[in-house]
Amino acid sequence: MPHGPNPSTTAAPSNPAPPPPRYDGTSPFPPEGPAPARDGGERLYVTVTAAIVVLPFLVLGLAGWLLWGSLIHPADIVLALVLYTITGLGVTVGFHRGLTHGGYRAVRPVRIALAAAGSMSFQGDVIGWVATHRRHHAFTDRPGDPHSPYRYGTHLRGQLRGLAHAHVGWLFRNDRTSAERYAPDLLADRDIRAVARAFPALCVLTLAVPFGAGWLIGGTWAHALTALLWAGLIRIALLHHVTWSVNSLCHMIGERPFRTRHHDRATNLWPLALLSFGESWHNLHHADPTSARHGVDRGQLDPSAAVIRLLERLGWVHDVRWPTPMRVDARRA
Structure with missing residues (x-):
């Protein structure tokens, strides 16, 4: 019968490899990993964070005001809002709460449509996006997390560098x-593989739609190009930065009313709630990842959960994992 090596004749390794050091929650990562805890210069790093995230939006608003009627038209704003909503919900409802965490089950056409809409956000193909986010949950804010802001340690310089890494550097x-x-x-999944393969074409489509709509509405190349600028490129950039802010700001600034795993620093950050369609109620999400609703407390707007509720009433999604009061209370800090 087969047997293993004879213990008496198998030499033990002369220099066994030491186990990897245990992550202490404050140190920079070893070559592949993250790190949490903050030191004194909180005010400075919050100011820098605000400048990184808020100033581009203020400049964008100023440009819109100055250029209204010349390089921006009312139709551009309407198109941008419509496409931002469709592609943003494709990410939050489709990619995130549905495909990544299984917060509900959707009928096939809705599953495909949401995956395609999320792909039009220019955030990567659906399978790669989901894999990266699941890895983030497996190693939140410790070595292995692909975009933790604690990667470079918890001293001020490490926090600032980590913020840039979590936001876009990763x-x-x-x-x-x-x-x-x-x-x-x-x-x-054959359908999802097809959507993933179609990612380049969907990226072209997300730019072609505003360009074509601008042409049809305005009837000139100028209208087509301004629609492409505002409802295409700038809309994509805005959604990118909102999504990335959940990776960065929502692990550094905000409230933590719910218990999460060791080293997990996910926070709730209310100013991003509407722009992120409820994703910035990030602390509850990390406390209960499969929950279809992230904003569970009074006044916490969660448009993604509202869309899932509507789809459920239409019979297009089912087995929705709604949070119960008992489940929520069990996770409070």
Whole structure:
């Protein structure tokens, strides 16, 4: 019968590799990982954070006011709002709460439509997006998290560097997340694989739609180009920064009324609630990832949950994991 090596004749390794050091929650990561806890210069880093996130939006508003009627038209704003809502909900309702966390089950046409809408946000193909986000939850704010703001430690310089990393720097790292490991269910789904393959075409479509609509509404190249600028490029950039702010700001600034796992610093940040369609109620999400609603307390607007509720009433989604008072209370800090 087969047997293993004879213990008496198998030499023990002379220099066994030491186990990896245990993450202490404050140190910079080893080559692949994150780190939490903050030191004194909180006011400075909050100011820098506000400048990074708020100033571009203020400049954008000023440009819109100055250029109204010349390089921006009312139709551009309407198109931008409509496409921002469609693609943003594709990310939050489709990519995130549905495909990543299984907060509900959708009928096939809705599942495909939401995946396609999310792909038109220019945030990557659906399978790669889901795999990366599942990895983030597996290693939140500790080594292995692809975009933790604590990657470089908890001293002031490390926090500022980590904020930039969590917001956009991680996108430029060659740190591929294995879809085979983190999203095998989507790799096995023929419809989702087709949407993932169509990602380049959907990126073209998300720019072609405002360009074509601008042409049809205004009848000139100028109208088509301003629609492409505002309802295409700027709309995509705004949604990018809102999504990235959930990665960065919602792990550094805000309230933590719910208990999360060790080292997980996810927060609730109310100023981003509407722009993120409820995703910035991030602390509850990390306390209860499969919940279809993230804003569970009084006054916490959650447009994504409202859309899921509507789809449920239409019979287009089912098995929705709505939070119960008992479940919510059990997670309070």
